Amino acid sequence: MSTSKSASDGLIRQGWLGIAFFMAVGLLLESLLAWKTPAYLHDPIRRELFRLAHSHGALLHLLLIGMAFTADRRQVPRACRLSMRVGSIVMPLGFLLAGLWHPEGDPGHAIWLVPAAAILVVFGAAGAALAPEIR
Numbered sequence: 001m002s003t004s005k006s007a008s009d010g011l012i013r014q015g016w017l018g019i020a021f022f023m024a025v026g027l028l029l030e031s032l033l034a035w036k037t038p039a040y041l042h043d044p045i046r047r048e049l050f051r052l053a054h055s056h057g058a059l060l061h062l063l064l065i066g067m068a069f070t071a072d073r074r075q076v077p078r079a080c081r082l083s084m085r086v087g088s089i090v091m092p093l094g095f096l097l098a099g100l101w102h103p104e105g106d107p108g109h110a111i112w113l114v115p116a117a118a119i120l121v122v123f124g125a126a127g128a129a130l131a132p133e134i135r
Contacts (some may be wrong), residue, residue: 007081011068018061022092028056041055049099049107057092060121064088071086080127087120 001034029050039070045070067084070076100110 005118008068011064011071011081011085013089015064018064018088019058022054022057022061025050025057028061029054045102045107046099047104049095049102049111051057053092053095053099056095057088060088060091063121063125067124067128068129072134074128074133076128076129076131080124080131082123082124083120083127085126087117087124089117091117091121 021026029040040050064084067076069082071081090113094110094117097113098107100108101110
């Protein structure tokens with residue numbers, strides 16, 4: 001069973017679009033700092049969670065591009081590819097939503113999306129590492 005070209009293309013497309021999106025989020029965060037926006041500047045939890053969303057989003061989408069190259073060389077199960085794709089969206093989304101609405105001193109309830117997404121990403125990475133080579 002070889003991986004179809006469209007599976008790799010979808011991973012690469014989502015990877016590059018995700019990198020572009022989360023790098024744009026990083027530019028937005030830098031401009032919020034430059035303009036000294038009070039809602040961002042005076043809320044350290046929000047600042048930290050937004051930075052985590054930006055960095056995890058960009059790096060996880062870079063991993064999707066790596067998954068595409070791996071899927072061209074190994075028989076990576078569809079479930080592993082899908083879990084990486086979903087996890088790379090849900091994890092930064094969890095950080096972002098937890099920073100938008102949070103009680104005093106704690107992240108918001110959406111932070112619970114992060115460990116669930118981490119499990120998806122670990123499952124996808126382990127599946128890619130253990131997948132047999134395409135002959």
